Amino acid sequence: xxxxxxxxxxxxxxxxxxxxxxxxxxxRELGIEGSIKLASNENPLGPSPRAIAAIREAAGEVHRYPDxxxxxxxxxxxxxxxxxxxxxxxxxxxxxxxxxxxxxxxxPGDEAVFAWPSFAMYPIVVQGMGATAVTVPLTADLVHDLPxxxxxxxxxxxxxxxxNPNNPTGTSVGADEFDRFVASLPETVVVAVDEAYxxxxxxxxxxxxxxxxxxxxxxxxxxxxxxxxxxxxxxIGYGLADLELAQYLQRARHxxxxxxxxxxxxxxxxxxxxxxxxxxxxxxxxVEYLTRELRELGIEVxxxxxxxxxxxxxxxxxxxxxxxxxxxxxxxGFGMPDHARITVGLPEENERLIKTxxxxxxxxxxxxxxxx
Numbered sequence: 001x002x003x004x005x006x007x008x009x010x011x012x013x014x015x016x017x018x019x020x021x022x023x024x025x026x027x028r029e030l031g032i033e034g035s036i037k038l039a040s041n042e043n044p045l046g047p048s049p050r051a052i053a054a055i056r057e058a059a060g061e062v063h064r065y066p067d068x069x070x071x072x073x074x075x076x077x078x079x080x081x082x083x084x085x086x087x088x089x090x091x092x093x094x095x096x097x098x099x100x101x102x103x104x105x106x107x108p109g110d111e112a113v114f115a116w117p118s119f120a121m122y123p124i125v126v127q128g129m130g131a132t133a134v135t136v137p138l139t140a141d142l143v144h145d146l147p148x149x150x151x152x153x154x155x156x157x158x159x160x161x162x163x164n165p166n167n168p169t170g171t172s173v174g175a176d177e178f179d180r181f182v183a184s185l186p187e188t189v190v191v192a193v194d195e196a197y198x199x200x201x202x203x204x205x206x207x208x209x210x211x212x213x214x215x216x217x218x219x220x221x222x223x224x225x226x227x228x229x230x231x232x233x234x235x236i237g238y239g240l241a242d243l244e245l246a247q248y249l250q251r252a253r254h255x256x257x258x259x260x261x262x263x264x265x266x267x268x269x270x271x272x273x274x275x276x277x278x279x280x281x282x283x284x285x286x287v288e289y290l291t292r293e294l295r296e297l298g299i300e301v302x303x304x305x306x307x308x309x310x311x312x313x314x315x316x317x318x319x320x321x322x323x324x325x326x327x328x329x330x331x332x333g334f335g336m337p338d339h340a341r342i343t344v345g346l347p348e349e350n351e352r353l354i355k356t357x358x359x360x361x362x363x364x365x366x367x368x369x370x371x372x
Contacts, residue, residue, distance in 0.1 A: 010108075010130045017120055021327055035325040038343040038353060041167070041197075041308050043230035045279050045346075048272035051231065051265040058264045066260035073263050076270060077238065081210060087240055089249045090258045094196055094224040094237030098125045098161075100249045101192055101220070105158045106131035113152045114161035115144045117168060117334035119194060122161045131158075142169045142302055142310065146181040153189060160185065163194040164209075165201055168331055168341040170304030178207035182216065190218045190245065196237075197306035199228035199276065200283055206305070210240060217242045220249075225262075227307060228279050229269040236262040283307045286344035293354040297361060308343045317360075324356050 004012060020039035027035045070090045078085040091097045102125040106112060112126045116135035126133040134157070136148045144166060153160065162181075165172040173181075185191055193209045209221045220241035226232035236258055239249065269275070290309055294301045300312040315337055318330040329341040344350065 008130065010127050014124065014127050017124055018333065020329060021322075023327060026322065026325060026327060030323070030325065032325055035327065036345065036349050036352060037327040038345050038349065039327045039329040039341070040232070041227060041306070041341075041343045042232050043227060043279055043307075044344070044349065045230065045275070045282060047230035047265065048269045048275040050268040050272045050275070051229070054264045054268035055261050058261060062260060064260065066256050066258060066263060068256050070258050070263055073238075073258075073266050073270075076267060080270070081240060083210070083213070083240060084243065086243055087213070087246050089239045089241065089246050089253065091237050091239070091253070092257050092259075092262075093226060093235040094194070094222045094239075095121055096257060097220075097222050097237060097239040097249070098122070098192070098194075099128070100239075100252050101159060101190065102126055102129045102131070103252050104248050105190055109156065110158045111154065111156045112159040112161065113149055113157055115149060115163070115166065117331070117336060118161070118163045119167045119196075120333070122163075126159075132156075138166075138169065138171075141171070142166075143171045144173050146173060146177050150181055150184045153185060157186075157189050160189055160191045161194060162191060163196075164207065165195075165197040165305040167196065167306065168308070168329065168334060169302060169310045170197075170306040170308055171302060171310075172201060172203060172206065172305040174203060174205040175207045176205070178209075179212075182212050182219070187216075187218060190220065191216075192220050192222060192239075194222045196222070196224045196227055198223065200280065200307045201305040202284070203305055213240055213242060218245060220245060225266045225269060228276055229266065230275075230279070231262065231265055231269060234259070234262040234265055236266050282346075283344050286347070286350050289347070290342065290344060290350055290354070293350075294357075297354070297357055299357075308341050311340055311342055312338050313340045313357075314338055317357075320360055321353075321356065324360075326353055326356055328353075 023035040023037040074085045106129040108130040110131040111134050113134045114122045123133045134152050139145050213219045220239045222239050224237035291301050302310045331339045
């Protein structure tokens with residue numbers, strides 16, 4: 001059967017998401033042990049011990065379907081955020097919320113506006129619905145050009161994605177410019193504020209996006225348990241929206257989309273403030289160390305409000321690091337062939353990366369490790 005003749009054109013030309021190489025796979029390829037993955041922005045401290053204990057205790061119940069309403073976690077988060085429980089929508093990772101938004105709002109002829117480079121799933125979910133992605137380049141400082149994004153909105157725009165802090169640059173926008181941008185959007189446009197890295201943001205004027213959910217219908221804030229809570233392997237995230245938008249997303253959601261262990265682990269992780277604070281502290285120290293050491297190597301590094309850094313390492317450095325058992329995220333797919341995204345790891349992992357880069361540069365001073 002010639003499937004190509006019946007597959008939708010916008011799916012035929014869709015480029016799938018490319019996940020990072022697992023450390024275990026690199027070990028097998030190279031015949032080594034101890035590869036380090038600093039590519040996927042995972043929590044190097046792992047999940048909360050409370051979450052691990054909760055998973056073990058609940059493991060014998062996985063033959064039961066999960067609570068389709070995610071009731072316990074819904075109630076806990078609603079209290080914490082001071083919102084109605086019905087305003088929360090849960091997904092198999094925050095990625096599923098992106099797909100739900102596209103499913104509910106987009107179709108052929110519709111447009112979605114977002115910055116670029118930004119999260120790789122935005123163009124995938126938009127094109128997957130046959131809609132048009134309207135990308136607005138980042139500024140020279142690799143920050144969202146919010147006036148440019150506002151100007152890109154037309155009467156065909158249904159959805160705007162704003163990733164803050166931005167992935168893969170780690171840059172962020174402050175409250176004043178954020179407020180002006182959201183206020184400028186027509187009421188017929190839904191704005192989705194992707195805050196996967198909000199728990200690492202250090203700028204004092206970081207926007208209060210939840211306040212906009214309260215005052216502007218058609219606003220949703222997306223968050224995840226994958227990053228600071230270390231539950232990436234369980235895939236659980238949520239959206240906080242106005243009641244009307246939340247109800248439409250609930251209609252499009254698959255039943256039982258959040259598994260039993262994910263909800264139980266998320267509940268336990270929320271109670272472990274000590275683990276979250278330890279993660280923030282470890283990340284801040286790692287950002288300071290990597291920024292200082294990379295700059296001493298002559299590598300340009302951008303300020304970050306996330307748990308990773310954007311570095312201009314030069315072309316080919318990613319492959320050379322792979323051969324050394326170190327995985328960072330190359331950004332050629334984002335139109336940044338000279339750059340890499342480096343996740344902040346444990347202190348010993350960060351030190352190994354710096355020592356390896358220093359040794360590579362000493363062995364080959366013209367390797368591209370210095371600022372072009």
